[in-house]
Amino acid sequence: MQRQERNTIDPITLEIWWSRLIAVADESATALLRTAFSTIVRESNDFATVLMNSKGESVAECTGGIPAFAGIVPRTARHFIQKFGRENFSEGDCLITNNPWLATGHLPDITIITPIFYRGSLVAFAGAAAHSPDIGGTHGAAAREIYEEGICIPPTHLYRRGRRNDEMLELLLNNVRVPEQVLGDLDAQVTANDVCRRNLVDFLETTGQSNLERLSAAIHQRSENAMREAIAKIPDGEYSASVKADGVEGAPTRIDCRINVKGSELTIDYTGSSPQIQRGINCTMNYTQAYSMYPLKCALDPFTRRNEGSYRPIRVSAPEGSIVNARYPAPVGARHLTGHLLSCAIYQALSSVIPGRVIADSGGTPAMRVRFSGRTAARKAFSQILFASGGMGASLEKDGLSTTAFPTNSGAGSIEALEAVAPLLVRKKEYRTDSGGAGRQRGGLGQICEIENVAGEPVQVALIADRQHHPALGFGGGQPGAPTAALLADGTALPLKTQISLVPGQYISLHFAGGGGYGLPIERDLGAIAADIDDGFVSPEAAQKEYGFSRGD
Numbered sequence: 001m002q003r004q005e006r007n008t009i010d011p012i013t014l015e016i017w018w019s020r021l022i023a024v025a026d027e028s029a030t031a032l033l034r035t036a037f038s039t040i041v042r043e044s045n046d047f048a049t050v051l052m053n054s055k056g057e058s059v060a061e062c063t064g065g066i067p068a069f070a071g072i073v074p075r076t077a078r079h080f081i082q083k084f085g086r087e088n089f090s091e092g093d094c095l096i097t098n099n100p101w102l103a104t105g106h107l108p109d110i111t112i113i114t115p116i117f118y119r120g121s122l123v124a125f126a127g128a129a130a131h132s133p134d135i136g137g138t139h140g141a142a143a144r145e146i147y148e149e150g151i152c153i154p155p156t157h158l159y160r161r162g163r164r165n166d167e168m169l170e171l172l173l174n175n176v177r178v179p180e181q182v183l184g185d186l187d188a189q190v191t192a193n194d195v196c197r198r199n200l201v202d203f204l205e206t207t208g209q210s211n212l213e214r215l216s217a218a219i220h221q222r223s224e225n226a227m228r229e230a231i232a233k234i235p236d237g238e239y240s241a242s243v244k245a246d247g248v249e250g251a252p253t254r255i256d257c258r259i260n261v262k263g264s265e266l267t268i269d270y271t272g273s274s275p276q277i278q279r280g281i282n283c284t285m286n287y288t289q290a291y292s293m294y295p296l297k298c299a300l301d302p303f304t305r306r307n308e309g310s311y312r313p314i315r316v317s318a319p320e321g322s323i324v325n326a327r328y329p330a331p332v333g334a335r336h337l338t339g340h341l342l343s344c345a346i347y348q349a350l351s352s353v354i355p356g357r358v359i360a361d362s363g364g365t366p367a368m369r370v371r372f373s374g375r376t377a378a379r380k381a382f383s384q385i386l387f388a389s390g391g392m393g394a395s396l397e398k399d400g401l402s403t404t405a406f407p408t409n410s411g412a413g414s415i416e417a418l419e420a421v422a423p424l425l426v427r428k429k430e431y432r433t434d435s436g437g438a439g440r441q442r443g444g445l446g447q448i449c450e451i452e453n454v455a456g457e458p459v460q461v462a463l464i465a466d467r468q469h470h471p472a473l474g475f476g477g478g479q480p481g482a483p484t485a486a487l488l489a490d491g492t493a494l495p496l497k498t499q500i501s502l503v504p505g506q507y508i509s510l511h512f513a514g515g516g517g518y519g520l521p522i523e524r525d526l527g528a529i530a531a532d533i534d535d536g537f538v539s540p541e542a543a544q545k546e547y548g549f550s551r552g553d
Contacts, residue, residue, distance in 0.1 A: 009218050017207060018219055021060040022305060024199040025051045028126065029062035032192035037184025038133035039421060043413030044387035046131035048073060049192055051200065053216040054122050056081050057308040066129075066409050067297075067306065068290040069104050073127040074308060075286055076103045076111045083155050086122055089115040092162030094190055097155045098135065100146070105287030105339065106280075106332045107135045107150040110186065112158060114193035118204050123211040126196035128189040133181040134383045139371045139462035141248065141280040141334035141497040149280060149333040151175045158190070177373065177383045216308075223309030228264035230300035231313055234353055236261050241348035242272075243341050245366075246466045248279040248497055253323055253338065257345035268292050268346065270318035270325070279497070280333035282326035287339045289316045295343035295407050299350070299357045334464045334497070336408070340366035341466075343407045344473070347393075351475050356396045360437065361472035362406045363390030363446050363481045363513030368465035368496070370451075370486075370510060376423050377456055384422045386451065388412050388429075388510070391436050391444025391481060393472060394518035399528075400444030402431060402537075403512070423455035427507055432482065432514065434539050437471075438546035439478030439517020440524050445537055446482060446512035458501040465496035467513045478517030479546065485511040521547050 009017070028049040036042045048069035051060040056077035061070035079102045080095050095113045097103055103111040110132050116124040137143070137150030146152065151172060157165055169186075173179035200212075209215060240258045247253040256272030276282045283291075293311050304310065318325035323338055344365055347358035368390070373383040387410050392400040403412070415426045427450035437443035453459040463486055471480040486494040487509040494500065494508075502508060529549045532538035543549045 009215065014218055014222070017215055018305070020203055021051060022063065024196055024203060025049050025060040025062045026064070027199055028128065028192045028196035029064055031195040032128055032130065032188050035188040035191050036130070037181045037188070039413055039417050040131045040133055040385060041185055041188070043411065043417045044385070045409060045411040046387070048129050049196065050074065050127040051196055052077055052125040052127060053212045054086065054124060056125055057216065057220070059212060059216045059219055059307055061306050064409070068294045068407065069109070069129045070306065071290040071293055071311065072104045072286050073111060073129050077113045077125045077127055080113055080155055089122055090161050091117045092159060093157060094159035094193065095155065096153055096158040098153045099155065100284045100332045101286065101328055102155065103286070104129050105284045105335045107137065107146070107152060108132050110153070110189070112186070112189040112193060114197060116197045116200055118201055118211065121211065123204070124200055126193035128192045130185055130189055132185060134177040136175040136177070139373070140464050140499055141337065142499065143280050143331040143333055144278040146329040146331055149331055158186070177381045219307055220309030223304050223307050224312045226304040227301050227310050228313050231261060231266045232264045234261045234350070236263065239349040239353060241345050243345040243348065244470050245338065245341055246469050246496065248277065248281065252470070253277070253281070255324065255338070255341055255345045257342070257349050259346065259349045265313050265315070266296070267315040267317070270322065273318065274323045276321055276323050276326040276330045278331065280331035281323070281335065281337045282330045282332050283324045283335045283339045284332060285318065285325045287335055288318055288324045288342065291339045291342045291407060292316045292346065295346050298407070299347065299354065337366045337464065337466045340407060355476070359395045359400065360393030360443060360475040360478055360516030360518050362392045362400070363435070363444070363467065363472045363515045364392070364405050365407065365472065366466050367405060367408060367410070368484055368510065368512055370464070371462040372422060372424055372451070372459050374455060374459040375457065382422045384418060384424070386418065386449065386510070388447060388449055388512060390446040390484070390512040391515035393515040394437070394439055394441035394443050394474070394478060396518055397441065399442045400436060400515035402436070402445035403447045404444060423453065423459070425452040425454045426450070427452050431537065432511060433536055434542040435482035435514030436537065437474045437479040437481040437514060437517035438521040439474050440519025440521070441478070441517060442524070442532065443472065443474065443478070443481045443515030443517045446514045449510045449512070450507050451510070452507035453502045453504055456504060458503050460499060461502050461508060462499045463494060463496050468496050472513055472516040474516035475518050477520040479521060481514030481516050484513040487511070
């Protein structure tokens with residue numbers, strides 16, 4: 001093994017070892033899922049685990065979780081390295097932050113990094129990012145500064161040489177609504193990192209490697225080469241698009257995207273996008289970079305496993321002070337309402353040159369999130385987010401997937417789990433007929449969820465959504481999907497960035513947006529239209545209006 005380490009890694013050995021490192025990251029993710037307290041992690045998949053080399057560069061990312069989070073965790077690790085210095089890390093250390101400019105873009109996401117030592121030397125880092133069930137502050141997009149959105153943890157030690165920082169934890173837990181769940185999830189992240197550490201040490205022992213440097217370099221080179229080959233297939237040139245969103249209080253926001261392709265390198269420039277605003281829909285640059293690179297990875301190189309090498313040929317820039325590169329202390333609590341739309345701008349820009357590799361706008365881009373909080377009959381505080389998805393955009397060859405998240409990978413979670421931990425009743429959860437945009441390929445359907453307050457007192461509801469006035473657009477003549485809506489039982493339409501009090505017995509009806517269609521509706525297969533009617537995806541009236549189809553034809 002000592003001789004093997006000095007030589008180039010042969011392709012078969014590289015594939016085996018690479019797969020083992022992916023398994024290390026996946027076992028870390030499994031540990032997090034099995035030990036987490038909150039439904040946000042256990043049911044809705046709002047997390048990521050990453051194995052990094054000693055420089056803080058990702059080597060293996062978990063195959064589940066949020067892919068864009070995995071692209072950010074290494075940046076957070078490098079901030080820790082810069083602040084503390086590699087030489088000052090010790091076995092038993094564990095570092096923590098939720099600073100949006102250093103981590104994943106808003107305060108509820110907490111990142112924990114653990115240095116990994118082997119035979120006395122620092123050889124790697126384990127990282128876990130997860131959406132905490134609560135971080136204090138104001139829910140939703142209403143805050144005007146970051147200070148209103150909750151408690152911000154600076155880069156600090158959660159554990160130092162195995163000793164927990166109880167003073168910091170006491171301060172944190174005294175400022176959140178559900179401290180038991182928050183602490184339980186933090187402990188789960190620590191456990192996940194320790195599983196990653198133990199499995200990596202076992203890997204090094206069994207393969208005879210002394211560190212990850214040679215192996216990570218080989219993995220990065222393979223991934224970089226694959227991405228460069230994919231970019232090189234796009235004709236050189238500049239491609240642009242603009243996307244509008246509802247914004248806040250009747251003032252729409254805009255994302256301007258220019259993509260420049262030159263050889264095997266690609267740059268994205270967001271110059272011209274709206275300036276940052278005093279509401280929480282701003283993005284930090286970390287978030288903008290991650291949600292620009294991941295959609296490109298999906299379109300250009302979907303099969304090579306993700307790591308640091310995948311992102312090296314891509315550069316992302318945005319003017320400081322813009323809505324996609326906000327300055328501190330801008331509010332960023334609902335940053336996904338802007339960040340998820342980056343994929344739409346990127347795919348619209350590239351639709352003319354790689355039409356078969358991109359999809360029309362997705363209705364769940366951005367995702368609608370609804371937080372319910374209050375107290376149970378036993379006077380115990382609860383805070384739960386409803387995770388559900390709109391429809392994906394159609395592609396050149398296939399209908400869009402219904403009720404499927406993109407570009408995030410969060411899951412819906414089970415109704416039973418939501419009802420078990422909160423005094424809420426899910427009255428309805430069904431496909432939303434006629435919500436998918438018409439086209440040769442139909443957009444994916446959204447859904448309708450009705451949630452009733454069955455508590456003995458009011459429940460606070462924070463709506464965080466968009467696409468009320470700017471639905472998901474179709475490509476190539478495809479039609480837009482249905483817009484987002486939120487209604488009270490009496491039919492009152494609610495603003496999508498607001499907080500209300502839901503009285504006992506009252507319910508809210510949430511209409512998730514549909515995806516855009518692809519191609520002219522007149523070109524849709526008649527058998528597919530008939531099947532859509534039979535399945536309840538398209539009403540006979542909409543089939544006649546959008547496709548000119550009726551059973552008598």
